[in-house]
Amino acid sequence: MIRQYELVERVRKYNPHVDEDLLNRAYVYAMKAHGAQKRASGDPYFSHPLEVAAILTDLKLDDATIVAAMLHDIIEDTATTREEIDHLFGPQIGKLVEGLTKIEKLDLVSKKAAQGENFRKLLLAVAEDVRVLLIKLADRLHNMRTLHFVPTEKRARIAEETLDIYAPLAGRMGMQRLREELEGLAFRHLMPEAYRTIEARLHDLRAKNGRIIKRIEKELAEEFARRDIEAAVSGRQKTPYSVWRKMERKSIAFEQLSDIVGFRIIVGELEDCYRVLGVVHTKWPNVPGRFKDYVSTPKQNDYRSIHTTVIGPGHQRVELQIRTAAMHEIACFGIAAHALYKDSGSVEGKEELAKESSAFRWLQETLELLTHGDSPEEFLEHTRLELFQDQVFCFTPKGGLIALPRGATPIDFAYAVHTKVGNSAVGAKINGRIAPLLSQLQNGDEVEIIRAEGHMPPAAWESLVVTGKAQAAIRRATREAVRRQYAGLGSQIVRRAFERAGRAISDEKLKSALPRLARGSVDDMLAAVGRGEIYSGDVVKAVYPDFREERKPAPKTIEPGEPGWFGVKKSSNLVFKVPGAGDEVDAIPIRGLHGDVPVRFAADGGAVPGDRIVGILTPGEGITIYPIQSPALTAFDDQPDRWLDVRWDLDGDKHELFPARIVATAINEPGTLGALATVVGETGANIDNISFAAHSPDFREMTFDLEVADLKHLNDIIARLRGSPLVSKVERVNG
Numbered sequence: 001m002i003r004q005y006e007l008v009e010r011v012r013k014y015n016p017h018v019d020e021d022l023l024n025r026a027y028v029y030a031m032k033a034h035g036a037q038k039r040a041s042g043d044p045y046f047s048h049p050l051e052v053a054a055i056l057t058d059l060k061l062d063d064a065t066i067v068a069a070m071l072h073d074i075i076e077d078t079a080t081t082r083e084e085i086d087h088l089f090g091p092q093i094g095k096l097v098e099g100l101t102k103i104e105k106l107d108l109v110s111k112k113a114a115q116g117e118n119f120r121k122l123l124l125a126v127a128e129d130v131r132v133l134l135i136k137l138a139d140r141l142h143n144m145r146t147l148h149f150v151p152t153e154k155r156a157r158i159a160e161e162t163l164d165i166y167a168p169l170a171g172r173m174g175m176q177r178l179r180e181e182l183e184g185l186a187f188r189h190l191m192p193e194a195y196r197t198i199e200a201r202l203h204d205l206r207a208k209n210g211r212i213i214k215r216i217e218k219e220l221a222e223e224f225a226r227r228d229i230e231a232a233v234s235g236r237q238k239t240p241y242s243v244w245r246k247m248e249r250k251s252i253a254f255e256q257l258s259d260i261v262g263f264r265i266i267v268g269e270l271e272d273c274y275r276v277l278g279v280v281h282t283k284w285p286n287v288p289g290r291f292k293d294y295v296s297t298p299k300q301n302d303y304r305s306i307h308t309t310v311i312g313p314g315h316q317r318v319e320l321q322i323r324t325a326a327m328h329e330i331a332c333f334g335i336a337a338h339a340l341y342k343d344s345g346s347v348e349g350k351e352e353l354a355k356e357s358s359a360f361r362w363l364q365e366t367l368e369l370l371t372h373g374d375s376p377e378e379f380l381e382h383t384r385l386e387l388f389q390d391q392v393f394c395f396t397p398k399g400g401l402i403a404l405p406r407g408a409t410p411i412d413f414a415y416a417v418h419t420k421v422g423n424s425a426v427g428a429k430i431n432g433r434i435a436p437l438l439s440q441l442q443n444g445d446e447v448e449i450i451r452a453e454g455h456m457p458p459a460a461w462e463s464l465v466v467t468g469k470a471q472a473a474i475r476r477a478t479r480e481a482v483r484r485q486y487a488g489l490g491s492q493i494v495r496r497a498f499e500r501a502g503r504a505i506s507d508e509k510l511k512s513a514l515p516r517l518a519r520g521s522v523d524d525m526l527a528a529v530g531r532g533e534i535y536s537g538d539v540v541k542a543v544y545p546d547f548r549e550e551r552k553p554a555p556k557t558i559e560p561g562e563p564g565w566f567g568v569k570k571s572s573n574l575v576f577k578v579p580g581a582g583d584e585v586d587a588i589p590i591r592g593l594h595g596d597v598p599v600r601f602a603a604d605g606g607a608v609p610g611d612r613i614v615g616i617l618t619p620g621e622g623i624t625i626y627p628i629q630s631p632a633l634t635a636f637d638d639q640p641d642r643w644l645d646v647r648w649d650l651d652g653d654k655h656e657l658f659p660a661r662i663v664a665t666a667i668n669e670p671g672t673l674g675a676l677a678t679v680v681g682e683t684g685a686n687i688d689n690i691s692f693a694a695h696s697p698d699f700r701e702m703t704f705d706l707e708v709a710d711l712k713h714l715n716d717i718i719a720r721l722r723g724s725p726l727v728s729k730v731e732r733v734n735g
């Protein structure tokens with residue numbers, strides 16, 4: 001166990017102004033508080049917080065962090081209270097310890113909902129003060145180092161949580177060294193077989209690789225010396241876990257791994273990075289596509305380095321990382337390397353840190369998502385996605401840098417700039433050229449977003465974007481638009497219901513009725529009426545309790561010839577009958593069929609030109625044509641020989657019409673049917689049959705059998721009907 005004076009000495013090495021008295025008091029206090037408690041290893045419990053403090057001295061952290069580390073389990077495991085810690089060590093340390101207590105028992109690999117909620121709590125505690133995260137990570141590291149003492153059944157959960165959450169989080173904060181050790185330890189516990197196999201092979205290779213490493217180190221050092229470049233070259237074998245990841249990611253065998261040796265070249269000045277790169281590329285051919293310049297555009301976790309791969313001696317692939325000593329410090333220790341946290345008094349430094357460290361900024365932005373009421377599962381999904389994904393770097397036209405996960409689209413870019421920009425995005429220019437909004441952005445792309453005020457993002461975008469921010473914003477905008485639409489519809493229905501009842505209506509009156517309808521706002525209530533959840537007559541009754549509704553009018557059937565019955569074929573009756581439907585017709589314009597086989601359209605729904613279609617062969621009967629999206633096709637899934645590849649074969653001169661069926665849900669009112677029929681008639685389509693179903697007292701479901709020219713024509717009808725204020729929903733039916 002580290003002695004009291006040893007701990008103080010470790011801190012003094014990097015901080016001459018160490019508060020020796022504070023450290024000593026914390027040491028003695030924690031030792032006494034934990035008393036005779038023992039760890040699973042049989043060691044005194046106090047050895048754990050002490051080791052955690054020691055790990056943090058390696059990161060050269062401030063006194064408050066070291067003291068809080070020594071006290072981190074004290075509220076959870078002993079009788080000590082927050083007030084007592086505040087009193088003895090000050091509120092800053094008290095707050096850190098309390099933050100750690102809050103996240104002590106969080107289970108991050110349990111059922112999905114709880115896991116998301118817990119992850120959220122973890123990030124919230126950490127956002128208060130990033131030092132909570134640093135202590136938590138050191139705590140986890142020590143627990144992982146001593147995991148073999150813990151009962152077997154508990155190990156897997158802790159190791160899994162480490163690999164899933166804590167190691168990526170350390171990486172995201174730029175703390176590569178800590179991340180590597182956490183990963184290595186977790187890998188060893190979770191997949192002992194894989195670990196042993198890879199470790200054994202790496203061990204065999206060590207002798208051979210050792211010679212190559214020495215040789216390359218020497219050759220490079222000589223080249224640099226000849227050019228007066230000061231550079232420290234060090235080579236090493238990769239870790240078992242990184243080898244495993246590579247085997248897994250590329251699904252290749254160990255023998256196929258060409259680069260298990262990596263070199264690091266540390267230089268003094270920034271421009272030396274590029275001089276070294278020049279030397280390396282002159283000496284050996286580089287592998288195309290492997291060069292990455294994270295010096296000019298750092299990673300989101302502040303990592304800076306030049307990466308390249310060359311074909312070295314003996315045709316071996318050699319990976320090189322080139323960076324300055326200062327960049328190296330950040331590459332190893334990440335956010336912990338930040339000068340502001342090396343001294344005390346860093347509370348007001350928090351804002352400064354936020355400005356300078358993009359890793360911390362990421363943390364803050366992630367937390368912003370929390371305030372927008374996403375469900376915990378959604379939140380977890382987004383955040384973990386972003387935790388693991390690689391980055392691409394793009395620029396705004398003014399040269400601002402926007403880092404996005406790989407696979408991001410201009411829509412993600414727009415939302416990363418601002419939610420308003422995302423919501424109003426209608427197009428994009430990538431490097432000066434108009435490009436689809438769904439293009440995949442590449443490193444270095446300059447992206448200009450074309451906007452139209454008042455435009456709303458289509459709901460379908462949600463599944464096409466990759467950033468949590470864009471997903472959340474699109475979902476909010478869609479939800480809001482749909483709600484507004486229903487509220488508009490509901491407002492009409494309610495207004496007319498009051499008119500029919502001959503009663504006055506006003507906002508105040510509606511407001512007074514809200515409690516009786518169990519709704520929070522008038523808008524809410526109107527949207528509920530629009531969705532058919534509340535019957536408009538009940539709203540009238542809620543405002544005028546004395547109101548007695550007359551017998552509800554029976555659904556009115558409109559006969560052909562009545563007013564409003566436009567565009568309907570006079571010959572229609574309730575039989576579904578269109579050219580080709582159900583009948584054998586030679587003239588069906590389908591290609592891909594031979595001989596005299598009878599062909600017909602599927603009876604329900606039909607197919608129209610523009611639909612992708614398939615033919616289903618029924619021996620002895622003929623071929624039935626279905627649109628590819630028809631659910632009826634599932635019945636033939638297991639009979640592949642009955643499927644025929646067919647195509648439309650249209651004669652441009654003939655203006656044939658084809659059967660299609662749609663269902664519209666519309667306000668139940670006299671005149672509605674006539675109005676809808678007019679909309680259809682205006683497009684030049686025929687209505688062959690209409691049938692009704694009562695949906696709720698306020699709505700009726702109308703099924704239209706139509707004859708249309710093609711898919712575009714059909715979609716036009718659907719769009720126009722959807723645009724009608726009387727309609728809440730229109731869908732195409734495929735039989």
Ligand code: MN
Pocket residue numbers: 048072073139
């Ligand atoms: Mn602990």
